Amino acid sequence: MGQRKRSATRVNEVVVLTTAMLTFISFWRAGAIVLCDMASTAWYIGGIAEKAIGQSAPWFILAVMTFSGCMLAAYIEAASMFVRGGVYKVVRAAMGGTVAKVSVSALMFDYVLTGPISSVAAGQYLAGLINHLFPVFRIGWQVDPHAFAVIFASAATLYFWRENIIGIEESSAKSLGIIRLTGVMALILFAWCGYTLSVRGFQWPPFSLKFGSHALGWLEHVDWAHSIGAVGVMVGLGHAFLGMSGLESLAQVYREMEAPKLKNLKRAALFIFVFAFTLTTLSTFFAVTIIPDAMRQEYLDNLLGGLAMAQEGPRWALLALHSFVVIVGVMILSGAVNTSIVGANGVMNRLAEDGILADWFRWLHPRFGTTHRMINLVVALQILTIVLCRGDVYLLGEAYAFGVIWSFVFKITALMVLRFKDRSPREWMVPLNVRIGSVELPIGLSMIFLVLVAAAVTNLATKKIATISGVIFTAAFYLVFHVSEKINERRKRVEEVREKLNLRYKEDITDVAAEAKKPGRVLVAIRDPKNMYPLYQALETVDADKEDVVVLHSRRAHALQMGGDVGSLGPEEELLFTNVIAVAEKYGKPVIPMMVVSNDPAYAIAQAAQNVGATEVVMGASSKLGAEVQIERLAMTWGAIGQRVAHPVKVRILKLGGVKLECELI
């Protein structure tokens, strides 16, 4: 027995690869992440818009929120084309890298301001509530709303910084909880508003525009502009465009959405539209119709708080309602900080994948597997913005619109260009397309484009702070991206971008059983980074709720080098697992990637399958050897391992186009 030397074909050590990118979320959670930004604007958009355009603000907010449905449709089309999408990918595909860098620079301005405006607004609400409650408890103090807002905003930002370092699953769960509570609050508030209106009567807000000081920006002294109603309408819309912020986050979280992806994306879009439209529109209409004009001016930074206090009912009840509105407002507005960090992180990852950002940014947190350096950068800029704005919501709101609207303009332009540049079938398209001969005219997209461009150009002329700060910030970010890209080019980083993965070593292959937890286990053997067909097929049919998918790659090693040393991943292996993760993201189904070292892939597959408790093994057909020969070797090694297997294992050998061979091993 001691005479023979067993060859080094058997696997000892295993490497299990992990990355936060393999966590998938439901459409509810995805929608909640977006809504924490988009729906949170209900707490400040009314006040900002009314300061700019007067009591007709609700009508413009209604128009913008209706238009948000069109933008959601555009985002669905874009996401269906690019799983890891967003404005950068779409614009780059359509118009090249330079324009894409400009668009994403504007988008980064959006994200950097989203956090501060939301958290500062939350601070203002909280300060307002505290100042109402102090007299009730006979406390003779009053907090300075602006100073308080800065302190609170900084604390909220740091809290969500930590949540994002830990990983998205935790923060999306909290977002969902926040949205649920917001829904409850909205129901109570709107029901109370209905009661108040039934007691006091109702009058629609006026249609007439009344521009506040500085609302016309550089057009203030341009007489002809005042006489053109359409210009006034566009100015009004421009001040209400804040209501659509957060949509870019939908593109960023799409990759994390679970299967069926497109269906869930549409559900998420509908959920977002209905919720945001109802909350934002109704709250601003009620605010104008219920809060007396004089009182409302005091509450413009705190409009829903004012709405609560202006209701019919005893004061203690109004204070309770006010407290509830503020608490929910603080939560959802703070949640927008989270959304901005998630979104910015996603955008920067896209840039890093393209070699725009230095690789240093993509290194994963050693414990949590998140891109912590990107998160740190975004949060640092947000804290700086909070300090610089000194708690002024209106100032932030005006600047904020620049990034929102211009990123939309770039995105829609890119989608229109791609309609002609890329004629491949879309899973979904924005409706209203007219076919004339072989050409399909995107009428729907064109109409969206025209509205956006009109509003964007108007905003350039009317929002001085937004234009100046937006242009400076966009230029600065563009410069950073451009220089970073040049540095990367100089380092001749010509290799394809690889997913950053954490490696977990298992000393014994028998330990891998713990990796799979669901009753069904499908083992997919992948050898070639360019041939993911077996994985596609497996993910197409697997039930992600009941089955784990283990993706196994066996690295061949010469006998002399053997010692079970898996070491680190080589370039080919990094590419292979990057592609594995891309396929998993496309289907929205998690996988467990593993790598072993073995001279005999059949042994590796058989050992891994038996130890993981696989119920099915899927592999690609070898063009050189033939499927029958492959499965014969698997059958031999299966028996040679000598482990008792409790159940038959289905084996599928696939060739592009269909199943080549299928059998059972008992």
Add this chain to the structure above:
Amino acid sequence: MVDWFKKSKDKKAPPAEKSAKTVEPRVSTATAKSVAIGKILSPDLVLLLPGEKDKGKVVELLVTRLCTVKNFKDSSAFLKKVMEREQGISTTLDTGLSLPHARIDGITDIAAILGVLPQGIQDPVQPDMTIRAMFLFFSPNIPSAFSHHLHLLRHVSAVFQPDFIDQLTSASHPAEVLELIRRKEAS
């Protein structure tokens, strides 16, 4: 509207075989009939080969004997089939077992022969593997028999573990080898 928001279960894609082209006939997934090595072999189909050193010669010897016992004509054609198969993926395992085989047109059942090599011979393709038992067999070249063919491969590999091969190489007579196999399968 309510139903639309319910989390839908993944709809299983239609079986690939309905829509895709298959290049070769697919194997039935029905459970194969059980295999028993002790029933396939007989004392005249077990050879003790203490002096052999060359794998090719051992294969030829086993093919010739098997064809003789089973009255298969043209053993050279059978040998050619086995050697063709040997050009593909290795049939040698690290347990010391080698499984040369071929699927033959015209035969209706599995025919097998066992060679025991006490001194062991080096596998020419995988020099780090030593062959101490060679289970050579022919199986019918029909789709319905492929499952049985795979089960035999698996079963023989499972039975012929290193410790068991040690026992076989210590045997002095083919009947003793066969008895060891039958006792092993019975347990």
